[in-house]
Every structure is written in structure tokens, then in C-alpha cells.
Amino acid sequence: GAGVSQSPRYKVAKRGQDVALRCDPISGHVSLFWYQQALGQGPEFLTYFQNEAQLDKSGLPSDRFFAERPEGSVSTLKIQRTQQEDSAVYLCASSLNRGTDTQYFGPGTRLTVL
Amino acid sequence: AQSVTQLDSHVSVSEGTPVLLRCNYSSSYSPSLFWYVQHPNKGLQLLLKYTSAATLVKGINGFEAEFKKSETSFHLTKPSAHMSDAAEYFCVVSDRVSNDYKLSFGAGTTVTVRA
Numbered sequence: 001g002a003g004v005s006q007s008p009r010y011k012v013a014k015r016g017q018d019v020a021l022r023c024d025p026i027s028g029h030v031s032l033f034w035y036q037q038a039l040g041q042g043p044e045f046l047t048y049f050q051n052e053a054q055l056d057k058s059g060l061p062s063d064r065f066f067a068e069r070p071e072g073s074v075s076t077l078k079i080q081r082t083q084q085e086d087s088a089v090y091l092c093a094s095s096l097n098r099g100t101d102t103q104y105f106g107p108g109t110r111l112t113v114l
Numbered sequence: 115a116q117s118v119t120q121l122d123s124h125v126s127v128s129e130g131t132p133v134l135l136r137c138n139y140s141s142s143y144s145p146s147l148f149w150y151v152q153h154p155n156k157g158l159q160l161l162l163k164y165t166s167a168a169t170l171v172k173g174i175n176g177f178e179a180e181f182k183k184s185e186t187s188f189h190l191t192k193p194s195a196h197m198s199d200a201a202e203y204f205c206v207v208s209d210r211v212s213n214d215y216k217l218s219f220g221a222g223t224t225v226t227v228r229a
Contacts, residue, residue, distance in 0.1 A: 004157065031215065042204050042219030043158070056216070091158070100146075100214045105158035 002026065004106035006092050012112045013082045021077045021109045025094030032075050033103060034067055035091040043091050049075060050098075082113045116141040116207045118188075120220035127195045128228045135190040135223050137205035146214065147188045148206040149179055152222075158204070164188065165210065175199070200227045 035043035048056040051072035069075040089108040095101035121136040162173025205220040
């Protein structure tokens with residue numbers, strides 16, 4: 001079946017621009033996660049949704065980062081006024097029920113801020 | 115808080131020889147432990163996971179890992195490397211008691227396989 005998909009796969013932004021990254025989880029998956037992976041590092045947790053509720057946003061690095069999942073399916077990660085340090089791969093993952101179920105990852109969106 | 119340390123940033127092996135990727139963990143409670151693999155331009159794929167059952171865990175593609183509480187280790191092994199095993203491997207931990215959905219990743223180990 002279809003896995004987690006993310007778009008765009010690559011995004012180049014000028015410093016100060018706003019960007020929006022999209023995640024389509026596996027159909028029927030209740031939980032959705034966003035991670036940030038800097039070059040040469042492991043992914044780091046950003047935020048967690050259960051259906052449309054954002055239950056944990058403790059990993060968001062600043063108030064320029066905002067995530068939503070209004071209908072409990074597709075999610076968007078928005079970064080306002082991008083900075084060079086925001087350059088990273090942004091990974092989305094989903095799991096079937098509770099957050100403790102196996103997380104299935106998408107291919108990621110590589111964001112480069114010039 | 116939980117964390118993992120992957121002891122090797124890069125491992126190089128010959129095709130057909132054993133692979134060993136080392137991982138030590140730190141966790142306040144009972145950990146869940148995972149190994150994920152990341153091929154270029156592909157999503158992270160789960161190789162195997164330990165939750166609380168058998169300490170020797172078998173995964174996909176011939177990989178296995180052993181949970182050793184006394185050594186706080188969760189090393190990944192494969193008896194015979196294949197060219198397709200060349201990838202980035204991540205050891206991952208989560209606490210089963212609190213915030214157990216939050217995965218903490220190691221820095222990764224890059225595996226190269228020589229023909």
C-alpha cells in the first residue's frame with residue numbers, strides 16, 4: 001500500500017521567506033509526527049498529533065515554527081521568516097493508533113535556506 | 115531523559131563478512147529500542163524493535179540485535195553483509211513509561227560494503 005508521502009521533496013528559500021511543508025500519512029493512521037534532521041545528525045522530534053489534536057509541540061525550535069492537522073489526516077509544517085539554521089531535512093512519520101505503535105517515515109523534504 | 119550513543123560513525127566491511135554496529139543507551143525507565151535504516155533519498159525503514167519480550171530480536175534482511183540490560187547495549191549484527199546493506203543506520207530509544215511516543219535517535223553509523 002501507499003506509504004507516507006511528503007511534498008515538496010526539495011525546497012530552496014531565501015532567508016526571511018515563509019515555507020509550508022506537506023505530509024500525507026498512511027491512510028487511517030491516527031498519530032502523526034514531525035522530525036528535523038540536520039546534516040550528519042539523527043532526526044530530532046518536533047511535534048506530535050493524535051488525530052487533529054496537537055498533543056506535544058515541545059520540540060519546535062522557535063515560535064516561527066507552526067504545525068497543523070485540521071482534519072486529522074494531512075499535516076502542514078510552516079516555517080515563518082526562514083533562517084539559515086532552518087536548513088535541514090524535515091521528516092514526517094505516522095503510526096496506526098497510539099504514539100507507541102511503530103512509526104513509518106516519509107522520504108522527507110530537504111529545505112535549503114540561502 | 116533517554117538517549118543513545120552510536121559508538122562508530124562509520125563502518126566498512128567486505129561483502130560476505132559479518133557486520134556489527136554498536137549502540138549504548140541511557141534511559142530512566144524501561145526502554146523501547148529500535149534500529150532504523152536510511153538509504154539515500156528513501157524514508158527511514160524499521161529494521162527491528164525491542165519492547166520487553168525476548169532479548170534477542172530478529173529483524174528484516176537478516177539483521178538481529180541483542181538487548182543487554184547489564185551493559186545498557188543494543189548492538190546490531192548481520193552474519194553476512196550484502197552490497198544492498200550500504201546505508202545509514204540509526205539506533206533509537208523511547209521510554210515506555212513516559213512520553214513513549216517520542217523517539218530519540220543516535221547520530222547514525224554509515225555502513226559501506228566493499229565488493
